[in-house]
Amino acid sequence: MKPIARRSPFEHQPSTVKIVWMPIGAVMLASMLPIMPVIATAPLMPPLGFMMFISWRLLHREIWHPWAGAALGLYDDFWSGHHIGTAMLLWSVAQFGVALMDRRMLWRDYWQDWMLAAFGLVGYLSLALLIDNKLGGQTLWIMIVPQVLVAILLQPYVIRMTGYIDVWRFR
Amino acid sequence: MAPPASRRPGFSRRAQYGLFVGYIIAVLGVLVAALLLVTARLDPKGHNALRSFLGDVASPFSSAGRSVVRGVSGVGAGVAAYVDAGSKNRALKAEVGANRTKLIDGQNARLENARLKALLRIAQSETGPMIAARLISSTGESSRRYATIDKGTLQGVAVGEPVRAPDGLVGHIVQTGAISAQILLISDTGNVVPVKRTTDGVAAFMSGDGDGLLAVHLVSAGAGAIKKGDVFVTSGAGGIYPPGIPVGVVTVVDRDGARARAFADPGTFDFALVQKPFIVPLPEPTEIKAKPKAKKKRAVAE
Numbered sequence: 001m002k003p004i005a006r007r008s009p010f011e012h013q014p015s016t017v018k019i020v021w022m023p024i025g026a027v028m029l030a031s032m033l034p035i036m037p038v039i040a041t042a043p044l045m046p047p048l049g050f051m052m053f054i055s056w057r058l059l060h061r062e063i064w065h066p067w068a069g070a071a072l073g074l075y076d077d078f079w080s081g082h083h084i085g086t087a088m089l090l091w092s093v094a095q096f097g098v099a100l101m102d103r104r105m106l107w108r109d110y111w112q113d114w115m116l117a118a119f120g121l122v123g124y125l126s127l128a129l130l131i132d133n134k135l136g137g138q139t140l141w142i143m144i145v146p147q148v149l150v151a152i153l154l155q156p157y158v159i160r161m162t163g164y165i166d167v168w169r170f171r
Numbered sequence: 172m173a174p175p176a177s178r179r180p181g182f183s184r185r186a187q188y189g190l191f192v193g194y195i196i197a198v199l200g201v202l203v204a205a206l207l208l209v210t211a212r213l214d215p216k217g218h219n220a221l222r223s224f225l226g227d228v229a230s231p232f233s234s235a236g237r238s239v240v241r242g243v244s245g246v247g248a249g250v251a252a253y254v255d256a257g258s259k260n261r262a263l264k265a266e267v268g269a270n271r272t273k274l275i276d277g278q279n280a281r282l283e284n285a286r287l288k289a290l291l292r293i294a295q296s297e298t299g300p301m302i303a304a305r306l307i308s309s310t311g312e313s314s315r316r317y318a319t320i321d322k323g324t325l326q327g328v329a330v331g332e333p334v335r336a337p338d339g340l341v342g343h344i345v346q347t348g349a350i351s352a353q354i355l356l357i358s359d360t361g362n363v364v365p366v367k368r369t370t371d372g373v374a375a376f377m378s379g380d381g382d383g384l385l386a387v388h389l390v391s392a393g394a395g396a397i398k399k400g401d402v403f404v405t406s407g408a409g410g411i412y413p414p415g416i417p418v419g420v421v422t423v424v425d426r427d428g429a430r431a432r433a434f435a436d437p438g439t440f441d442f443a444l445v446q447k448p449f450i451v452p453l454p455e456p457t458e459i460k461a462k463p464k465a466k467k468k469r470a471v472a473e
Binding site for chain 1: 190193194196197199200201203204205206207208211212218221222225228229309313314315317359360361378380381382
């Protein structure tokens with residue numbers, strides 16, 4: 001162990017706990033946000049947990065274990081009001097979907113990331129609605145259009161937020 | 172840009188097997204999720220037990236969170252109110268005018284109602300002790316409209332009990348945990364409330380429209396068109412909801428039908444009352460008593 005004064009910034013080792021748990025904690029916190037503020041009369045709250053999950057994946061290719069979608073999705077189901085299993089299923093599917101896209105794409109940039117996330121959000125919210133409707137609801141698809149739009153417009157900010165957390169993570 | 176993927180985690184057998192096992196767990200997770208959803212369809216009771224347990228776990232968090240965030244959401248509501256102040260003002264003025272006449276109608280109706288009830292000796296529904304509960308959270312993300320209250324089976328809340336606020340009907344309990352319970356709000360698309368129009372008692376159904384409004388369906392189409400401003404209260408038909416709780420006022424009438432705004436906006440009140448489910452009174456038992464054969468035989472024997 002070298003004395004602190006002689007340590008260069010390049011030798012700085014961030015704590016493993018932080019590196020491993022911060023993405024997980026961030027997604028878990030984001031999953032809990034939709035229940036916090038108001039008693040909603042219409043579905044408007046974007047699926048922040050899912051957006052954060054996808055953002056981490058877009059930022060770091062190998063950040064999640066293959067089963068992370070199922071585990072974090074199950075946690076998200078506690079809070080989202082969807083039936084248990086919805087996010088567990090759809091997050092895994094989204095994770096595999098992004099992995100497949102990664103094999104096809106040669107390069108990625110801001111717009112492509114956004115578009116990928118947007119497709120993911122449309123698919124995720126539509127399929128979640130489909131499952132909800134199969135299990136007793138009768139909501140028209142048009143009713144979630146505002147929610148989908150809000151989510152897509154917020155996605156770049158979530159990615160940016162994830163970036164800030166990422167910087168903090170390695171500090 | 173993300174670094175290129177390494178599909179193999181190096182030459183280490185251990186790492187390769189680790190990845191493989193990871194994928195197996197992932198696939199198992201997907202299968203378990205699918206199974207959970209299928210159980211929700213086939214065995215809603217078991218599925219609900221799981222959900223209510225999770226509701227219990229979540230309730231302290233959301234309870235604390237709601238009190239913190241109330242201030243913030245208040246700011247949002249204030250801004251929103253300012254934005255559409257003009258149109259709201261006009262609408263409110265019109266509503267005040269309409270309400271004034273309605274108030275007089277209502278007073279008349281109440282007097283008449285009291286007189287008729289006394290006449291018919293209709294037993295008031297025994298609502299029993301009511302439980303006051305705080306609404307602590309709702310599911311803003313899902314297309315279903317559930318809300319959570321901070322009272323559960325320990326406080327005597329049971330599945331199927333109607334929930335109302337001072338303004339009007341909120342919904343009914345669909346699952347209970349020990350210290351929390353979930354309400355299916357009337358704005359949910361899967362919730363159907365039997366109602367009647369206050370002016371003439373025309374029977375109708377209301378169900379959620381998905382966007383916070385309620386769709387109104389008359390039981391018989393020829394029973395008189397729905398007009399803007401028609402007020403609907405619960406009719407008590409089919410049980411659960413006691414009769415006479417205000418439900419909604421019709422705000423939109425177009426080709427697709429009529430839609431109503433619920434009186435009780437779950438975002439604006441903190442306390443809701445959980446009542447005992449209304450049981451439709453059975454017909455007079457005297458006629459039934461005359462029927463059994465055993466009694467007749469005994470009468471013959473005597």
